[in-house]
Amino acid sequence: MRSSPPSRGDLTPELLQTSQWTDELLHGAGIPVHDIPFVTVGGGIGSFVTLDYLRVYGVPTGSLRVLSNIDTPWETYEYLTRVSQIPRPERIRSDSSSRPDNLWGFPSYALEEAWRDKSLRHLRQVATEPIFDDYWTPRAGTVFQNLEREAKRISYWDMLVKGQVRMVRRRVGGGYFTVLTPPEGLSATRRVAFRSRYVHLAIGYPGLRFLPDLQDFRERYQDYHHVVNAYERHEHVYETLKTRPGVVVVRGGGIVASRVLQRLMDDREKYGLQTQILHIFRTFVTGSHGPGVFMRRRGGDGWAYQGFNYPKSVWGGQLKAQMRKLDGEDRAKLYKNMGGTNTPRRRRWQQQMAKGRRENWYHAFQGVVDKVEPSPDNRLVSHVRSDDGQLRQYASDFIIDCTGLEADITEHRVLADLLQHSGAGRNPLGRLEVERHFEVKGTASGDGALYASGAATLGGYFPGVDTFLGLQIAAQEIADDLARRGFCKKLGPLRSTSQWLKWARNKAI
Template sequence: MPINHFAKGVKTVPTTDSSRVLAPPAPPGWDERAPELPDFLLTSPVWTDELVHESGIPVVDVPFLTVGGGMGSFAMIDCLRIAGVPTNQMKVLTNLRHPWENYAYLTGVSQLPPHYRIRSDASSMPDNIWGFPSYAVRRAFRSRSPRGFIAPLWNVLTENVFTDYWTPLAGEVFDGMRREADRVGYWDCVAHGQARMVRRRAGGGYFTVFTTQGAHKQRVVYRSGYVHLAVGYPSIRFLPDMQDYRARHGSGHRFVNAYEPHEQVYTDLVARPGTVVVRGGGIAASAIIHRLLNDREQHGAATRIVHLLRTYVDGPHGPSRFMRRRGRLGWAHQGFNWPKAAWGGQLKVRLEKLEGEDRRQLWELMAGSTTPYRRGWQRQLAQARRDGVYTAVGGVIDRVDRAEDDRLAIVYRDNATGTPRTLAADFVVDATGLIGDLRSHRLLHDLVEVSGAARNLWGRLDVSPGFEVRSLRNGAGRLFAAGAVTEGAYYAPADSLLGLQYAALRVTDQLAELGFCHRIGSGRSIAQWCRRMRGVAP
């Protein structure tokens, strides 16, 4: 088995079906075999019951609706079940087989399979809003040896001082979500198909257009008072140089994105010597380089790695001694994708008070590609540098062409001098980012262009600190959004496991004020935690 500095304490891959790396779900869209909507509905941002009735499309009433069916929808349903909402009062519209499917796919293709550690805190648990017992405590009590019991507890007690941050394996997260989904009756809420659009209803509430899956697809309109959008990433982001290369050469075999299937890169490099350029400085880039170095150590691959970084970091950096990141030899190091104070500390409080350009500046100060500092992986990188098989350089790609020998000719601009340089390689793996534009997602594009949803300074949906899309409030109806589509709003780590839970709790609080559910106060919280520990439904 390959050396895995991204795993800790576990040597086997989880065997449950829920921890498989799955094929990607169908792209956002909709089955054209279902009859199209009439023009008077397509062009109107506000629909009346009479207009919908005239269209002949069946209407289904449900008080609460969440669109997406991923981890954000799962967190929302879990919180509402804990708050006392029965399953027949909620519906999940999704084209996913289970909530972790898209996440498992993205982490799998970016070289973080189920037996690898993800970048998440031990208490950031999608299946447990209380965060206790944490993943580390679970691991300890499932161990059959004294050392296996002590190691995870010692790790979380001394993390980032004597040990690396303790983070769970991806498979542990998926297994926990499966058990919680069974407990709260999540599957009873699910409708499989594709949501196309959300429109305001005259008099309050919303209509959501949906196409069911199956041999006989049917158009359905859901009428609800509350809608929650958790559609994940609008799309995978392909940078202009990659789009240009593929448009000219019609092939993505050698110039690939980290978040699309690219196993052929590793297979070819094991079979024959080659050079690969890895672009990016985040967790995906570090996992890909880790895989390439493992293939050298375990399978004898003669691979040379050139690591291209837009921002080459070689020391602590930041605006002041109180706001600094570690950095060394090109990498910017941070335990998690945001500073810990952004989850529930001073940075969170500051961000919620800022508006406009001031908020953008704080976002930009906290943002940026980083990767955790893990001692085992650092030793592996150091050895690769000594062997001359890994080189990190600062630069930005100007153009990628196909050379006469079918390799790639990469022209990049050196950061230090601005001088154009040419580099020959067999492959380029782009791991610079994941979030695409809202316009690339059909439902979000329609929400902005037709329904009139406002955007924030980063081009995402403009939401309140409570994750409400304020521009689409409709009478007593409320429309909420969570996850990557709210980037640039009042909560920086909105696209993290803990951030999705935080958004769900904030939405639950507002729905409790509106009388839709119970408030999760101290008494209910303790009682529901006890039920969860006994495996009893809410």
């Protein structure tokens, strides 16, 4: 028999309706309050790198808590990479020196893999990328192993509090209350609250959104088997194709589409399959494109090519410096110029696609899908309208949506509450507006500050927020801001070197 959650210590209508809470209000509701100066909400890689920075800056574990419903910082990331066809031995799309387990980025992953494999191959690739070779990228497994090592070193699990965060509200007199619903059986009350001067939100992607025509099909025909999203489990597609020849429609022009294509093409080659691939691009890129000679991105065969999620210099160079100065329309314009779906131009993928075109089993074309319907023989028919106005129908056995559309930030309860009650606003791209140091604009509370990093803040003064290095850049800005506020000591060259030596010797801090 399942025990019902405790009814004591729950949110009251008064608490729900009051934007700023007093200590008495929580006391009256019977919600226990824990005092912790800094709380990070999320518990994914964004929370991890922020805690890592603060621990390296010298903050003790007693002053820090991470509120999360996952056990390890890499759990969600590993799930998403695995289902989107990047298991541990495969390589992710990340730079060699973007190491969430090492805030210095030295030694790089390439140096580490070179040392481990006793091979200069990795170093040669890093030294000659991207001119004579593809960008070197780390194996997913390397990233997770190192995260585990660093998590142990900084006593991550001593700071972890399991539960679902419901909201963050400003406290009368300064600071914040973060309300958590602990797992059943672990608490005598329905909710507990953390009273802190600083709160950090790193709650990741607010949610996944499906292409409207595919969502419509799934709901209308209750078919979640033939129409799948690349970010959900869809191994059955590949398994079915091993048993009989089939046609697969792939939608999207980003890295996930590349990965899914690679899986389909690898399986075709490995098992001698007869899979036919129809690849629909909403925007079909035929060559180099961009607003001018100083801003042209390579492209071709439908794809826009770029090594990483953003042009590289957003993580430290010219574009980072440029965006930092822009607001409103100007910022939105630069985002638009460097944005757009893209994928790396990897040699292996190019060879596979060229072979597919030659042997007539890979067909890429431009089109917008009006609707998807089932055919009498239980297949799928996509009604596709191309830019020249032509309407065509394509029959397939499966459709894989690789577009990776993201939901609005209000889909996430904590963010919706923040927008409604705590003075947070939206940036030119509609996400959470943060300052250059990642404090959420409009949410200051006395001497307290509320920070946010990650995908929810895309569109701010720093573009690469939803990436490993972006999370570290945010973490550094936050740690430096906290140092300015006196919460910790700033990391100078000497202390940085001594902390790095501890990292290198895997000495616990």
